[in-house]
Amino acid sequence: MTMSKQAKPIIFITGASGLLGSQLMSDLSADYQPVALQRNKSDPHHPTWNYQSTLVQLGIKSPHAVIHLAGAGIADQRWTDDYKQLIRDSRIHGTDWLVKTMQSQPQQPEHFLCASAIGFYGHRPDEDLTEDSAAGENFVADLSVQWEAAAQKITSPQTRVTNLRFGLMLDKSGGALKNMLLPFKLGLGGRIGSGEQVYSWVSLADVSQAIMFLLEQPMDGPVNITAPNPVSNQVFTKTLAKQLNRPAFIPMPAALARLVFKDLADELLLADAKVKPQRLQQAGFKFQNPIIDQGIEAAL
Numbered sequence: 250m251t252m253s254k255q256a257k258p259i260i261f262i263t264g265a266s267g268l269l270g271s272q273l274m275s276d277l278s279a280d281y282q283p284v285a286l287q288r289n290k291s292d293p294h295h296p297t298w299n300y301q302s303t304l305v306q307l308g309i310k311s312p313h314a315v316i317h318l319a320g321a322g323i324a325d326q327r328w329t330d331d332y333k334q335l336i337r338d339s340r341i342h343g344t345d346w347l348v349k350t351m352q353s354q355p356q357q358p359e360h361f362l363c364a365s366a367i368g369f370y371g372h373r374p375d376e377d378l379t380e381d382s383a384a385g386e387n388f389v390a391d392l393s394v395q396w397e398a399a400a401q402k403i404t405s406p407q408t409r410v411t412n413l414r415f416g417l418m419l420d421k422s423g424g425a426l427k428n429m430l431l432p433f434k435l436g437l438g439g440r441i442g443s444g445e446q447v448y449s450w451v452s453l454a455d456v457s458q459a460i461m462f463l464l465e466q467p468m469d470g471p472v473n474i475t476a477p478n479p480v481s482n483q484v485f486t487k488t489l490a491k492q493l494n495r496p497a498f499i500p501m502p503a504a505l506a507r508l509v510f511k512d513l514a515d516e517l518l519l520a521d522a523k524v525k526p527q528r529l530q531q532a533g534f535k536f537q538n539p540i541i542d543q544g545i546e547a548a549l
Contacts, residue, residue, distance in 0.1 A: 258280075258282065258312075258313035259284060259307065259309060259312040260277060260281045260283050260284065260313060260314045261284050261300065261303065261312045261314075261316070262274065262283055262284065262286065262316045262318065263286050263288065263316070263317045263318055264317070264318030264320070265283070265285030265286070265318075266285070267423070268418065268423035269453065269456055269457065270285070272453055272454070272456075272457045273316065273457050276458070276461060280461075281313070281464075284303060284307070286298040286299060286300060286303060293321065293339060294334070294335060295343075296339055296343040296346065297350075298350075300350045300351070301350065301354075304354070310354065310356040311351075311356040311357055313359055314358050314360035314362065315358045315360075315362070316362045317343075317344060317361070317362070317363045317364060317400070319339070321336045321339040321340075323336060323368075323389075323517070324428065327509075327511050328388075328511045328513045340392065340399075341392075341395050341396060341399055344399040348400065348403045351408075356407075357405065357407045359409065360408065360411070361400065361410045361411070362410075362463060362464075363396070363410065363411070363413065364396075364413050364415060365393050365396055365400075365414045365415070365471065366389060366393050366415050367414050367475060367524045368393050368516065368517070368522075369385065369389075369390055369393035369394065369471070370390065370524060371384065371520070371522070372385060372387060372516075372519075372520045372522065373385060373521065373522050373523075374446070374447075376522075376523065377523055378523060378524045379524075379528075380470070380472065380473055387515070387520075388516055389516050389517070393414075396412075397471065404469070409467045409468075409469050411468055411470070411471075411472055412470060412471040413463075413472060414471050414473045414524075415451070415475075416448075416449040416450055416474060416475030416476070416479075416524060417449060417450040418451060418452075419452050420548050421548055425517070426548055429489065433490055433493050433495055433497065436495050436499075437499050438495065438496075438497045439486060439497045439498055439500040439501060440482050440497070440500045441486075441501045441503070441518050441519065442501070442502065442503035442506060443503070444481060444483030444486070444500065445481055445482070446481065446519055446520060446521035447480065447481055447482075447521050447522060447523040448480060448482055449473075449475040449479040449522055449524035450476055450485070450541065451475045451544070452536075452537065452544045452547045453547075453548065454538065455474075455538055456474050458534075459472075459526075459529060462532075462534050468528060468532070473529070475524045475525070476526070476536055476538065476539055476540070477525065477526055477530060478540050479523050479524065479525075484541065485541060488541050488542055488545050489545055492545050492549060493549075506518050
């Protein structure tokens with residue numbers, strides 16, 4: 250792409266109205282020109298975006314990079330069979346479509362950063378998990394494997410692909426933390442199950458900064474985007490209660506969690522995965538919120 254020295258590199262973003270997308274649109278604008286792709290909402294199982302018409306509108310052959318964040322919210326509702334199918338289709342079909350569309354252009358972006366999740370590792374108590382660890386064996390693990398494979402199809406000498414394995418992203422305006430806030434504010438919060446399961450969390454600000462770091466220092470393949478200090482669910486809930494000045498003594502038994510959340514309980518709330526951001530740290534990335542007290546304070 251020929252650009253004048255003054256022009257900022259253009260970055261296309263799907264899922265730009267979501268929790269992370271909104272943060273990125275704001276943070277990227279200093280050094281880049283972030284452009285939110287609009288999704289055609291007619292078939293949520295087979296999403297498409299206005300990629301082609303946006304190229305024409307901007308008068309470019311390709312954006313510098315594409316950041317693909319779109320997909321049905323994983324913690325937005327109970328996991329019925331239908332909703333699990335939507336979670337899967339919105340990611341796999343959406344990524345397939347986007348990759349084929351990019352490949353059909355005369356020029357491809359230099360970098361494709363595609364969302365994934367630490368759910369890739371499944372439920373793995375007592376293991377230290379890095380990007381070299383094998384995939385797990387549950388729904389989210391299987392989904393993540395297929396999702397990453399779909400993204401990797403555009404890998405070429407022209408295009409580098411990074412699979413962004415996000416941890417539990419903390420921000421009061423969305424995701425898991427938003428759902429926890431009301432019971433905790435009412436003094437009804439507490440550990441889930443035994444409370445011993447390890448949560449690999451990360452502050453929203455650090456996720457956005459990590460993506461900007463990866464735009465400057467691209468890495469091929471998976472990158473764990475989690476804070477360097479994962480904590481047990483019990484520590485997590487105690488810290489949250491303390492910051493809200495509320496008690497946290499009403500535990501949610503595992504059986505109740507399964508009743509309320511169905512499969513989501515075992516795969517997200519009760520899953521145990523101690524994931525380390527090995528590649529980011531080796532590359533010199535510095536977390537703004539490396540410990541859980543800072544992470545929750547920043548999120549609130």
